[in-house]
Amino acid sequence: MITVVVIGGGAAGMMAALEAASRGAAVSLFERQSRVGRKLAVTGNGRCNLSNIHASPAFYHGGDRAFTGYALKEFGPKETLAYFKSLGLVTAAQADGRVYPLSDTAGSVVDVLRLSMEAAGVKLHDSCEVSRLEKTKTGYRLIWQDGSLEADRVIVACGGMAGERFGGTRLGYRLLEQMGHHCTPLRWSLVQLRSDNPGCRSLKGIRADAGVSVRSGGKTVASSVGEVQFTDYGLSGPAIFEVSRAALERTGTVVVLDLLRDVSEEELVVMLLRRARNTPQLTLGDAFVGTVQNRIGRVLVAAAGLKASASIVTLDERTSLKLARLAKHFEFSVTGDMGAANAQVTVGGIITSEFSAETMESRRCPGLYACGEVLDIDGDCGGYNLQWAWSSGRLAGRSAAEV
Numbered sequence: 306m307i308t309v310v311v312i313g314g315g316a317a318g319m320m321a322a323l324e325a326a327s328r329g330a331a332v333s334l335f336e337r338q339s340r341v342g343r344k345l346a347v348t349g350n351g352r353c354n355l356s357n358i359h360a361s362p363a364f365y366h367g368g369d370r371a372f373t374g375y376a377l378k379e380f381g382p383k384e385t386l387a388y389f390k391s392l393g394l395v396t397a398a399q400a401d402g403r404v405y406p407l408s409d410t411a412g413s414v415v416d417v418l419r420l421s422m423e424a425a426g427v428k429l430h431d432s433c434e435v436s437r438l439e440k441t442k443t444g445y446r447l448i449w450q451d452g453s454l455e456a457d458r459v460i461v462a463c464g465g466m467a468g469e470r471f472g473g474t475r476l477g478y479r480l481l482e483q484m485g486h487h488c489t490p491l492r493w494s495l496v497q498l499r500s501d502n503p504g505c506r507s508l509k510g511i512r513a514d515a516g517v518s519v520r521s522g523g524k525t526v527a528s529s530v531g532e533v534q535f536t537d538y539g540l541s542g543p544a545i546f547e548v549s550r551a552a553l554e555r556t557g558t559v560v561v562l563d564l565l566r567d568v569s570e571e572e573l574v575v576m577l578l579r580r581a582r583n584t585p586q587l588t589l590g591d592a593f594v595g596t597v598q599n600r601i602g603r604v605l606v607a608a609a610g611l612k613a614s615a616s617i618v619t620l621d622e623r624t625s626l627k628l629a630r631l632a633k634h635f636e637f638s639v640t641g642d643m644g645a646a647n648a649q650v651t652v653g654g655i656i657t658s659e660f661s662a663e664t665m666e667s668r669r670c671p672g673l674y675a676c677g678e679v680l681d682i683d684g685d686c687g688g689y690n691l692q693w694a695w696s697s698g699r700l701a702g703r704s705a706a707e708v
């Protein structure tokens with residue numbers, strides 16, 4: 306019987322372990338944290354956006370995004386969701402293609418994987434950090450603080466360094482570097498952006514549905530639509546994560562929010578002037594009532610250099626246009642981000658040309674496999690990163706168990 310060791314009990318590692326065990330291998334899984342799937346349990350704001358039905362190489366980045374093609378073809382979103390269904394997990398796809406468990410709880414995904422591994426006889430070593438890998442005559446030796454184990458094949462599924470708060474670590478890169486592999490410089494993406502716009506602090510805690518664009522050197526370099534959260538340091542939320550890569554790739558970028566996507570600037574001017582005419586008892590602070598949230602309206606008025614306490618009748622065509630423009634183009638200069646600890650994904654990783662895209666096996670060390678975020682692949686926001694973990698994990702597990 307082939308012995309397979311999986312290092313890392315995250316999304317990719319659990320999928321690899323299950324697949325290898327289902328093909329008859331004797332599988333042991335090592336996880337440095339006290340339980341498996343710790344990062345998985347916090348994904349998607351605790352809801353776990355586990356896939357995206359549109360997943361294809363176009364949604365991935367890295368030295369060679371085409372590397373994802375085979376794994377996504379063999380075990381793409383359709384196959385992944387059918388597989389989860391077979392494990393007892395019911396999922397639901399949103400109109401935009403994002404898939405969540407029907408329970409809306411990331412813990413459900415962790416639970417079905419953990420229970421299925423138990424049922425499949427995967428031997429779990431938790432709280433056990435593998436610190437070294439050595440080549441033996443017939444396979445590999447893994448070494449941890451108080452022990453070692455030999456196996457025919459090893460799958461490194463240690464994840465990336467992003468999301469340190471939930472177990473992100475550089476250990477996987479080191480293990481693979483010990484075996485002669487190379488790592489690109491590392492950055493991170495899908496992260497909250499810092500801004501010095503005082504509007505952020507005033508709007509702390511507010512969520513808005515907005516159009517988001519990133520401007521650099523007078524050009525729009527990225528855009529998204531969806532939820533934006535205002536925080537005391539800047540901007541967060543899925544629509545911000547989506548453009549964070551573009552916003553951080555260059556210096557001097559500006560995030561521009563369209564806070565009233567379905568109303569044109571001209572229409573808004575007419576609405577504001579109508580309000581001034583029809584309800585003269587109001588103040589300028591009430592100008593946006595009924596359009597955006599009241600706190601946002603007051604911040605826009607302040608940003609236009611107007612006094613919220615002034616009478617609304619002071620609103621003329623020029624000031625209405627200024628307000629309408631601000632609501633449609635509210636600018637936040639980007640001063641940085643919230644760092645790797647808070648980021649969702651690592652940009653960069655172990656160079657993929659050193660592995661086979663058809664098997665996930667190392668071209669340098671036969672019998673050694675890698676999958677998931679430890680490789681130089683990162684996906685867009687929307688379930689693509691977990692889909693990569695499932696697709697590559699499945700392929701690694703399948704190949705490692707092959708006699």
Ligand SMILES: Cc1cc2nc3c(=O)[nH]c(=O)nc-3n(C[C@H](O)[C@H](O)[C@H](O)COP(=O)(O)OP(=O)(O)OC[C@H]3O[C@@H](n4cnc5c(N)ncnc54)[C@H](O)[C@@H]3O)c2cc1C
Pocket residue numbers: 312313314315316317318335336337338341342343344345347348349350353354355356433434435436462463464465467468471472473474476477647648649650676677678679687688689690691692694
């Ligand atoms: C807050 C947050 C939210 C996210 N939300 C989403 C989302 O909704 N949808 C999506 O697609 N992606 C999301 N992501 C990204 C996604 O979680 C990761 O891309 C994915 O988990 C990567 O899977 P992985 O198995 O490669 O790594 P991980 O899930 O990080 O698992 C690696 C595991 O290996 C263990 N390990 C590392 N080194 C060792 C060692 N030496 N010995 C033993 N164990 C080791 C780690 O403790 C960890 O448990 C999110 C990320 C974060 C941080």
